[in-house]
Amino acid sequence: MAEWMTAPVRTERATSDDEPRPADLFLVAVAAIGAKRAEHEWLGESRGRHERLGEGQQYLRRFDGGAVCWSSRTGAHEVHGPVAECWEAHGAETSILGFPITDSTPVAWPDGTTRPGGHAHFEGGSIYWSPEHGARVVRGMVRDIWALLGWERGALGLPVGDTELGDEGLLSARFEHGRIAWSSADGPLVEIAGAEASANRAGASDATSALDPASERLLGRLTPGFAPRD
Template structure:
């Protein structure tokens, strides 16, 4: 929402703040603002990705509550960004929202990295963006429904912006649409705010970025679909830690939601030259780790701590091959060498070797509740939410679950005459069966267990 509901009194009270960018400012504010964002983008010192865009415009304030914004246009030259111009303007009356938080009637502009694909105004100044020539029927949808946060022509409702009126007041003489809460950047959420533009008129607003008509026109003339605007308070946009702005780790971070996602802010620079040509970067909420063989994966919390205790990428687990994902009872993550770690809400346990490989093929078992435990004749077992996996050198890794496991328990498990399972449980014409080193258990459909002993008991039918 742009200039609606901003009183003349409120605008007048803030006009004097514009001098902060055209006259000498207090040293503390000058130090807080970032006047070299193109260099910071080149060094990957941004919390939001440029997505490799040809042009990126930064719009930053000194704090979230400030509404006087520094605007800087950067054009890409190879793997660097070079400044084209710099100017000043205003954002929402109450500044910027925290990352990930913007709703209607807060009078705050959104924080983040957004693409630019459309524009509107009195006449096309020569932009390559899709352009709407505003007429008396032009509206921007604020009413809930199919036209929400979209251009349309018609009478509209009380919450729809009359673009014709605001154009003739000088605000939408020229404007670029910032793709907050709309495709292609985001799925539209009704009520999460609409009509976020970079427009002329240089005034405070309910959430737009506003600067001079000359600068807005210059922006549009050079803009190409897919160019981006990165906007927010300085501390929400920039970081002192460097990374590859065009690399896989930054791309993964952007896909996770950047600073508004679970990883939050970076806490170190991207580290290259790790084992096997890998790289990594730590964040407040976890880390992203990349290798040529695995790509970039996120690891955090108890799973990451367990991995770290085993030497992380330098240890036997290697690099993660998946992000964390949900399994029955909690979360899991796979690593190189057939190793997995599951977290059951209280503790994280690893599955490796044949048991780890078997679990990866039966992850419906869910999370583990213990470490792999050594038992009779060099065997191991591990307990999961949905059953157990047993391994011995002569039988391999086998599942033992439900009523069949209980029946085996009555025979003494691996310490009894049956020994270790030689097969998983399998269906038969009469129910279920499972073969063991010393025999077989048949479980009828009624739940009755029959034990057959001998080292050469065949498979049931």
């Protein structure tokens, strides 16, 4: 995933006056990673030098309790535990998830109290972890619909499976209390505890929806043909 920063960064001038030099970006990354480490003392001591990720000016430093990543697009964010393990298993920054855009954060019950588990958002999706269901990737329009419905605090609860791409572009994922599916041809489908709510599918008007009116209106905006993020 990464190469060790064992050689000095080149300091030649960039091709454009508006582009920072690699040496400048490295210094920015080091400072940002250090500041993030200072925010989270539980990360512990460093386990090595700053690592350069890929061919660009993107960096990571590992600590006893996790890692801090930096890119000019996303800034510095920490990842740790099962969320970090899942991210790396999917290819880390080279995967569809890309770089983290938030630190790892606890998950919550519907009443707002903290429940066991954690999550982090990435450029191309989110990873949610719980002891009951493991670490799961939620992405694309499935993630957007789930967000509209309140994330894990909503009626669906936490994901119990990764978001999967099926036949004819159907993107779907299962949650503790139901399922979300999306295709550009048919739009959103939300199934909650045996009741179906759909903005576009035939027969939706006969379903007994478990969603509140505000959520129904939000789903109604997601018409077929709406462009998903990935």
